[in-house]
Amino acid sequence: MWSQLVASLTDGLLLGFVYGVAAMGLTLIWGVMSVINLAHGPVIALGMFGTYLLFTHLGVNPYLAMVPVAGAGLIAGLVIYVIAVHRVINAPHLSSLLATFAVNMIIIGVGTAVFSTSPQNIDYSLGSVEVGFLTFPASRLVGALGAILVTACLYLFLYFTRPGKAIRAVANNRMASELMGIPSSRVLALSFGLGTMMAAVAGSLIATFFPFTILSGGPYELKSFVICVLGGLGHPLGALVGGLLLGGLEGLIPTFMPVSWVPVVEFGLFVLVLLVRPSGLFGAK
Amino acid sequence: MKRFGIGFAVVLSLSLILASLTVPPGATAADKTVTIGFTASKTGKFNVEATRQINGLHLWMEQVNQAGGVKLPDGTVVKFADKFYDDESKKERVQELYTKLISTDKADFLISPYSSPLTDASAVIAQQYNKIMITTGAASDSTYKKGFTLVYQTYTPASRYLTGAVDLLAQLAPQAKSIAIIHEKDKFSTDVVTALKKYAEDKGYKVPLFEGYDAATTDFAPFINKIPQPVGAIMGGGHFADTTTFAKQLYEKKVNANMIALLVAPPEPKFAELGAACISVVGSSQWEPQATYSAEAAKKAGVEYFGTTVADFVKSYQAKYNGETPSYHSAGGYVAGLILQKAIQQAGSTDTAKVKEVLDKMNLMTFYGVIKFDDTPKAHGLQVGHDMVYIQWQKDQQGKPVKQVVWPTAAATASAMVCPAR
Numbered sequence: 001m002w003s004q005l006v007a008s009l010t011d012g013l014l015l016g017f018v019y020g021v022a023a024m025g026l027t028l029i030w031g032v033m034s035v036i037n038l039a040h041g042p043v044i045a046l047g048m049f050g051t052y053l054l055f056t057h058l059g060v061n062p063y064l065a066m067v068p069v070a071g072a073g074l075i076a077g078l079v080i081y082v083i084a085v086h087r088v089i090n091a092p093h094l095s096s097l098l099a100t101f102a103v104n105m106i107i108i109g110v111g112t113a114v115f116s117t118s119p120q121n122i123d124y125s126l127g128s129v130e131v132g133f134l135t136f137p138a139s140r141l142v143g144a145l146g147a148i149l150v151t152a153c154l155y156l157f158l159y160f161t162r163p164g165k166a167i168r169a170v171a172n173n174r175m176a177s178e179l180m181g182i183p184s185s186r187v188l189a190l191s192f193g194l195g196t197m198m199a200a201v202a203g204s205l206i207a208t209f210f211p212f213t214i215l216s217g218g219p220y221e222l223k224s225f226v227i228c229v230l231g232g233l234g235h236p237l238g239a240l241v242g243g244l245l246l247g248g249l250e251g252l253i254p255t256f257m258p259v260s261w262v263p264v265v266e267f268g269l270f271v272l273v274l275l276v277r278p279s280g281l282f283g284a285k
Numbered sequence: 286m287k288r289f290g291i292g293f294a295v296v297l298s299l300s301l302i303l304a305s306l307t308v309p310p311g312a313t314a315a316d317k318t319v320t321i322g323f324t325a326s327k328t329g330k331f332n333v334e335a336t337r338q339i340n341g342l343h344l345w346m347e348q349v350n351q352a353g354g355v356k357l358p359d360g361t362v363v364k365f366a367d368k369f370y371d372d373e374s375k376k377e378r379v380q381e382l383y384t385k386l387i388s389t390d391k392a393d394f395l396i397s398p399y400s401s402p403l404t405d406a407s408a409v410i411a412q413q414y415n416k417i418m419i420t421t422g423a424a425s426d427s428t429y430k431k432g433f434t435l436v437y438q439t440y441t442p443a444s445r446y447l448t449g450a451v452d453l454l455a456q457l458a459p460q461a462k463s464i465a466i467i468h469e470k471d472k473f474s475t476d477v478v479t480a481l482k483k484y485a486e487d488k489g490y491k492v493p494l495f496e497g498y499d500a501a502t503t504d505f506a507p508f509i510n511k512i513p514q515p516v517g518a519i520m521g522g523g524h525f526a527d528t529t530t531f532a533k534q535l536y537e538k539k540v541n542a543n544m545i546a547l548l549v550a551p552p553e554p555k556f557a558e559l560g561a562a563c564i565s566v567v568g569s570s571q572w573e574p575q576a577t578y579s580a581e582a583a584k585k586a587g588v589e590y591f592g593t594t595v596a597d598f599v600k601s602y603q604a605k606y607n608g609e610t611p612s613y614h615s616a617g618g619y620v621a622g623l624i625l626q627k628a629i630q631q632a633g634s635t636d637t638a639k640v641k642e643v644l645d646k647m648n649l650m651t652f653y654g655v656i657k658f659d660d661t662p663k664a665h666g667l668q669v670g671h672d673m674v675y676i677q678w679q680k681d682q683q684g685k686p687v688k689q690v691v692w693p694t695a696a697a698t699a700s701a702m703v704c705p706a707r
Contacts, residue, residue: 128538
């Protein structure tokens with residue numbers, strides 16, 4: 001029983017790091033511009049396909065492919081912001097929600113036409129890691145390390161660079177930062193780009209563990225919402241902790257009950273946190 | 286009068302042009318083209334299996350048409366054409382598309398989509414519109430226990446899908462006492478494992494884990510972690526995409542068992558792409574290229590043999606599809622057409638009632654095995670003649686994965702091996 005518990009928890013936590021990266025993109029966009037980005041899931045799926053295409057057609061190592069995928073994610077985010085979000089940024093939340101939903105539908109439609117909905121797989125194995133009685137795929141360990149690296153980079157960017165500080169300033173008080181000479185439109189575009197980049201990177205990491213289709217981003221988008229509420233909307237570190245919590249739960253719950261109960265408990269927790277502590281564990285907003 | 290003459294000439298010319306358009310080149314006025322309608326999962330999770338199935342069906346159609354079609358007693362020559370749509374592997378799309386195939390495209394006969402859930406949905410439409418449907422790629426028993434009278438199953442039913450693996454386990458590892466069952470929660474897989482569990486428990490095995498997963502599952506770690514150790518065997522799975530991932534993750538997690546027997550994916554040649562993870566995995570198969578069905582075997586069994594030979598089927602399939610080895614899904618697609626051909630030929634008509642009469646009494650052997658349908662109202666159309674074989678991936682002399690038939694012993698091309706320690 002204990003060995004099963006520890007094995008399940010380890011698997012869950014390793015996955016939780018990647019969930020955290022996916023949620024970080026969503027929470028960053030919400031925190032800075034109060035936009036609920038419904039194109040988050042399809043961007044995760046595009047990250048998966050970006051890595052897949054680079055690996056299968058150009059032979060790029062899937063972990064190195066993460067770098068160009070991140071770059072493409074940033075550019076895609078900037079484009080989506082300029083085309084779909086910028087004009088509705090000051091409109092009621094429903095407008096931006098519908099705008100990103102439209103982007104979501106366009107990406108899924110085009111993706112289905114181009115890639116179909118047949119499962120794809122990155123055939124690249126790093127073998128398994130054995131620690132005592134624990135055995136897990138090395139790809140998950142590398143994925144977790146990648147997630148920590150990405151989080152650290154985001155943290156350093158936000159706290160130690162000028163554009164990062166500008167993002168934090170705009171998130172804190174947009175009008176005041178504009179009065180201080182910060183070009184808020186550019187900062188908002190950059191924030192959306194960074195959020196999208198995080199989603200693409202998360203997709204890239206997930207593609208190294210599991211097979212995927214253009215629709216695979218959906219479940220991770222849903223998990224990202226739960227994580228954002230758990231960790232506190234608008235708080236990137238909270239997203240990572242929330243991801244670990246969710247991953248841990250996903251590992252632990254099946255030890256005591258059938259796996260089909262996992263979403264019931266997850267979304268039950270989602271409602272509970274909204275009722276008891278709507279600001280999330282880190283209470284950013 | 287002159288005006289009438291010109292008008293007559295114009296009408297005659299138009300009629301001739303119209304006639305030349307309606308009769309295909311090379312066809313005579315006595316030719317009849319029978320349209321076979323079906324949906325194909327060209328996209329979605331059933332893509333691999335469905336593609337093979339359709340490849341098989343297209344090969345049959347090409348061969349029967351090239352051989353001159355089916356000649357009826359009244360001199361009519363029946364040729365076959367197909368009409369199909371992509372169902373995206375979605376049950377919701379099937380009923381709408383089959384209705385369209387019948388109403389708009391005027392399909393005369395139907396072939397099922399791939400998979401039990403999709404077939405179950407389409408069978409309702411076939412029955413409603415009085416069209417005969419030959420099902421292939423659909424093993425679930427329950428479809429044939431709903432009172433349908435025009436739906437005929439090609440596959441061995443799900444209730445007999447994995448029971449042979451229990452018999453193989455008893456012979457291969459008599460010390461094994463337990464079987465963990467992890468399965469997809471769809472209609473077909475649930476039918477298979479429900480029958481498997483009962484059979485295993487009747488044989489004295491314990492089933493310490495019996496749990497289902499959703500079709501879209503990609504992370505099997507929560508299930509794998511629940512497999513108690515030591516375990517005699519791991520059985521289950523579902524369809525190609527999920528079962529392949531399951532097999533891969535069992536290997537990555539270094540799970541040990543005397544036997545791993547899974548549904549659908551192992552017999553597919555593409556399963557070998559798993560490399561080391563596929564070695565020793567057992568799969569139940571409706572048909573294998575090493576099958577020994579022949580005219581001689583039919584004579585011994587006292588039944589008629591109809592259609593191509595195993596060797597010719599394999600050779601022509603490889604020639605048409607760039608050397609690809611046919612899987613049982615391919616054979617299933619081909620034989621569905623073959624059954625229809627035989628029924629039309631014997632009925633001497635394409636009339637639904639007459640063809641149904643022949644199908645109800647059909648008892649013959651083909652390259653795919655014996656075909657015989659239950660004709661009782663309780664399970665009309667259920668396949669009762671065909672039997673499964675079990676394959677196992679082993680290593681050849683160069684260390685590459687090679688598929689061997691290991692059960693039943695009479696059909697075996699190699700001895701089964703216990704799953705090596707991982």
